[in-house]
Amino acid sequence: MENNRQNSTNINWYPGHMAKTKRELKENIKLVDIVYEVIDARMPISSKIINIDEIIKDKPKILVVTKYDLCDKTITDNILNNYMQKGYIVICCNLIKNIGISKIIEETKKLSKGINKERIVKGLKERKMRVLVIGIPNVGKSTLINHLVGKNVTQVGNKPGITKNISWIRINNDMELMDSPGILWPKLDNQEHAYNLAAFSSIKDEIINKEDLAIYILNKLIKLYPDYLKKRYNINLINIDKIFDNIATSKSMYEKGGIISYEKVYNTVINDLRNGTLGPVTFD
Numbered sequence: 001m002e003n004n005r006q007n008s009t010n011i012n013w014y015p016g017h018m019a020k021t022k023r024e025l026k027e028n029i030k031l032v033d034i035v036y037e038v039i040d041a042r043m044p045i046s047s048k049i050i051n052i053d054e055i056i057k058d059k060p061k062i063l064v065v066t067k068y069d070l071c072d073k074t075i076t077d078n079i080l081n082n083y084m085q086k087g088y089i090v091i092c093c094n095l096i097k098n099i100g101i102s103k104i105i106e107e108t109k110k111l112s113k114g115i116n117k118e119r120i121v122k123g124l125k126e127r128k129m130r131v132l133v134i135g136i137p138n139v140g141k142s143t144l145i146n147h148l149v150g151k152n153v154t155q156v157g158n159k160p161g162i163t164k165n166i167s168w169i170r171i172n173n174d175m176e177l178m179d180s181p182g183i184l185w186p187k188l189d190n191q192e193h194a195y196n197l198a199a200f201s202s203i204k205d206e207i208i209n210k211e212d213l214a215i216y217i218l219n220k221l222i223k224l225y226p227d228y229l230k231k232r233y234n235i236n237l238i239n240i241d242k243i244f245d246n247i248a249t250s251k252s253m254y255e256k257g258g259i260i261s262y263e264k265v266y267n268t269v270i271n272d273l274r275n276g277t278l279g280p281v282t283f284d
Contacts, residue, residue, distance in 0.1 A: 011194040035061035038135030041071035045284040046196035066140035068092040072282040137182030
C-alpha cells in the first residue's frame, strides 16, 4: 500500500507552569501518602510520565486507566498486564459512566490501613490519607476528582492545560487530594509518542500542524484499523492523498466553487479519533 506523505514537523510542548509544577511536587511529595497516576487507555505507554519515580519517590501508587471504554482492549490489556507484573495496582475506568471509582476507593482504603499501621508502630497517630493525583494533560484527572468528591470542584474541559496550580481538595474525613496540573517532559524525544499525545488531546492544538497530525492518524489507522476507515468514510485505501480526497467526497467537505476543504477533512479525522466515532483504538 503506497504512502507518499510523512510527518514533517517535530512536536514539543513544555510550558513554564509544567516546570514549576514538577518543582513544587518534589518539594511537597513528603506530605503525600498515596499517588493516583492517571493514564489514557488508548495510549497507555505514551501517556505515562517518563521518570515519574523521580517525582513521587517510593510512594505507593494506583495506576488509574481512564477512557478504557474507548480503547482496543486486546492491546491495552497486554500493556496493563506488564504494569501489573511490575507491581502496579491497575484500575480501569470509564469516568463518564462513573465506572471504576468504587474500586479506586476500595484499593485506597487497603493501602491506608497499611500506612496507618506503620504510623502506629512508629508511635504516630492515625490520620486521613493524603493522595496526589498526577498525570499528563487531559487524561481525566479533574473528572476523576469530581467523581471522588461527589460534586464539581475542579474545572473540566476537553483540552490540555486547564489546571494551572497545585491545590488540596478535601474528599471526606478519611482522605484529601492534591490536584496537580498535567505535566510532560522537557523534550519529547520519541516523536511517535509525541504524536500519540497530540492525537488524543494531551498537547495543545494550537502548536500542532493539523495536516501532519491527520496524516499520522491515517497512517496509524491504515496499519492497525483499516476496516474502521473503510466503514466510517466509505473509502478504498490507496494512499494518503487519495484518502483525504475520498473523505472529502464521502462527507461533502467542499468550499465555495466545489474546492475541497482540507481543513474540514483534517478536523474530521482528528475529532472522529478523539471522540471514539471511528471505533475502539490503542495507538501504543
